[in-house]
Amino acid sequence: MLEVARETYPEVDFREGHLEALPVDDASCDVVTSALAVCHAPDLDVVFEEFARVLRPGGTLVVSDPHPSTVTLGGVAGFRDPDADPTEGFTMPFVPNLHHPMHTYVNAAVAAGLEIVECREPTFPDSGLEANPAYAVLPDAVRQAFGGLPFVVVWRMRKPG
Numbered sequence: 001m002l003e004v005a006r007e008t009y010p011e012v013d014f015r016e017g018h019l020e021a022l023p024v025d026d027a028s029c030d031v032v033t034s035a036l037a038v039c040h041a042p043d044l045d046v047v048f049e050e051f052a053r054v055l056r057p058g059g060t061l062v063v064s065d066p067h068p069s070t071v072t073l074g075g076v077a078g079f080r081d082p083d084a085d086p087t088e089g090f091t092m093p094f095v096p097n098l099h100h101p102m103h104t105y106v107n108a109a110v111a112a113g114l115e116i117v118e119c120r121e122p123t124f125p126d127s128g129l130e131a132n133p134a135y136a137v138l139p140d141a142v143r144q145a146f147g148g149l150p151f152v153v154v155w156r157m158r159k160p161g
């Protein structure tokens with residue numbers, strides 16, 4: 001991802017690091033975004049402490065993650081071969097998502113001194129249902145099981161100041 005990003009935007013300073021120790025100075029960011037990554041970190045307290053550390057006072061944090069209910073139902077970061085035919089059987093490498101209940105995001109944010117401005121829980125779009133490997137053989141069951149359920153959680157927070 002970094003290779004592609006650096007080729008596409010050579011003027012941007014991309015840095016590799018860990019959520020638990022961001023390679024960024026204290027109070028140096030107007031905006032911090034994290035997309036679908038916090039679900040891989042075991043301790044949200046440490047991660048939100050880092051987000052708060054690098055934000056300047058008045059700065060904004062936007063975090064998306066797979067919704068905890070999706071994770072409970074077995075949602076993973078899967079890498080399916082787009083040419084594989086699910087009706088013929090296939091294997092799918094995946095990275096597991098960790099289950100972080102909603103209160104753990106709230107408590108981690110509060111402990112880090114962040115204000116929660118907004119929380120959204122968008123439901124599965126049709127494309128999300130159709131991407132489920134089971135959809136190829138049991139489309140009605142997949143719609144019945146996942147349709148209308150929250151797919152991701154998106155938080156908007158602010159560092160006071």
Ligand SMILES: C[S@@+](CC[C@H](N)C(=O)[O-])C[C@H]1O[C@@H](n2cnc3c(N)ncnc32)[C@H](O)[C@@H]1O
Nearest residue numbers: 001017018019020034035036037038040041077
């Ligand atoms: C599902 S991908 C999302 C990638 C990208 N943000 C996007 O939305 O397309 C999850 C990413 O989290 C990264 N990741 C997992 N644990 C991490 C950690 N502790 N610190 C930093 N990155 C981590 C993985 O390397 C991977 O790139």
